[in-house]
Amino acid sequence: MNDVDKLFAQPLTKVSDFVFDHDVARVFPDMIKRSVPGYPTIVETIGLIAGQHAGPHTLIYDLGCSLGAATQSMRRHVRSQGCRIIAVDNAPAMVERCREYLSAQSAMTEELTPAEVIEADILELPLQPCSVVVLNFTLQFINPELRLPLLSRIRQALKPGGILLLSEKLRFDDPDQQQRLENLHYAFKRANGYSELEIAQKRSAIENVMRPDTLDTHLQRLQQAGFSQAHSWFQCLNFCSMIATCD
Numbered sequence: 366m367n368d369v370d371k372l373f374a375q376p377l378t379k380v381s382d383f384v385f386d387h388d389v390a391r392v393f394p395d396m397i398k399r400s401v402p403g404y405p406t407i408v409e410t411i412g413l414i415a416g417q418h419a420g421p422h423t424l425i426y427d428l429g430c431s432l433g434a435a436t437q438s439m440r441r442h443v444r445s446q447g448c449r450i451i452a453v454d455n456a457p458a459m460v461e462r463c464r465e466y467l468s469a470q471s472a473m474t475e476e477l478t479p480a481e482v483i484e485a486d487i488l489e490l491p492l493q494p495c496s497v498v499v500l501n502f503t504l505q506f507i508n509p510e511l512r513l514p515l516l517s518r519i520r521q522a523l524k525p526g527g528i529l530l531l532s533e534k535l536r537f538d539d540p541d542q543q544q545r546l547e548n549l550h551y552a553f554k555r556a557n558g559y560s561e562l563e564i565a566q567k568r569s570a571i572e573n574v575m576r577p578d579t580l581d582t583h584l585q586r587l588q589q590a591g592f593s594q595a596h597s598w599f600q601c602l603n604f605c606s607m608i609a610t611c612d
């Protein structure tokens with residue numbers, strides 16, 4: 366069920382823009398673990414932090430859930446009575462497999478927080494009052510102009526004491542820092558078995574669809590969206606996770 370990512374292993378005459386289709390869904394757990402430094406730690410810690418902030422009888426959103434890794438972690442960590450997780454993705458292939466993964470988890474473990482998966486565009490979906498929202502490497506795929514309106518809507522939906530957990534690939538204004546961390550990211554990929562060709566073709570595939578911001582841009586935008594406090598709680602190379610709080 367979980368295949369090794371060889372999507373960019375053969376030379377392609379034209380590298381198309383990256384899409385979350387069936388081929389990607391099939392290899393996604395392998396791809397993200399070998400491509401994002403710190404990903405397993407981030408996913409596990411999202412569960413831990415959500416467990417501290419999800420009050421009884423509140424809603425949790427996992428927006429751009431892919432196969433539901435963050436949802437699975439939160440289902441294990443959130444112990445409050447009457448909590449429910451809504452995982453959302455607009456890629457049908459991801460949603461289909463996410464439902465399978467969550468059913469398999471339910472079958473294997475007792476006392477998990479209930480979770481449902483909705484196929485929807487997070488830019489369109491009305492958000493109900495909630496205690497925790499997760500954007501784990503999703504905002505970077507949203508049109509830059511629509512990022513602040515989305516974050517403002519999330520802020521409006523969060524109850525007092527609620528939090529947003531936002532993980533992103535970072536860009537750096539300083540050219541030396543950008544080059545150093547980008548090179549280290551490629552070294553991380555190489556160490557995980559990706560070839561130079563795979564690294565180069567994946568880079569072309571994502572350059573038009575994934576647009577990272579600087580940490581400053583993120584923190585300022587979170588403030589603009591109305592969050593009381595925002596800071597990072599994890600960084601490995603050019604990948605970071607932030608928490609934003611509501612009074």
Ligand SMILES: Nc1ncnc2c1ncn2[C@@H]1O[C@H](C[S@+](CC[C@H]([NH3+])C(=O)[O-])CC(=O)[O-])[C@@H](O)[C@H]1O
Nearest residue numbers: 385429430431434435454455456486487501502506
């Ligand atoms: N407008 C949108 N509406 C809904 N979903 C969207 C939208 N745009 C993109 N997505 C979805 O956001 C996800 C981004 S992957 C998230 C990993 C996951 N969070 C994880 O914890 O493993 C990150 C990555 O691949 O680097 C994809 O599944 C898209 O379909």
Ligand SMILES: O=C(O)C(=O)Cc1ccccc1
Nearest residue numbers: 396397400401534567571575
């Ligand atoms: O692979 C990369 O270079 C990334 O930045 C992360 C990533 C992981 C999975 C899908 C798209 C991008």
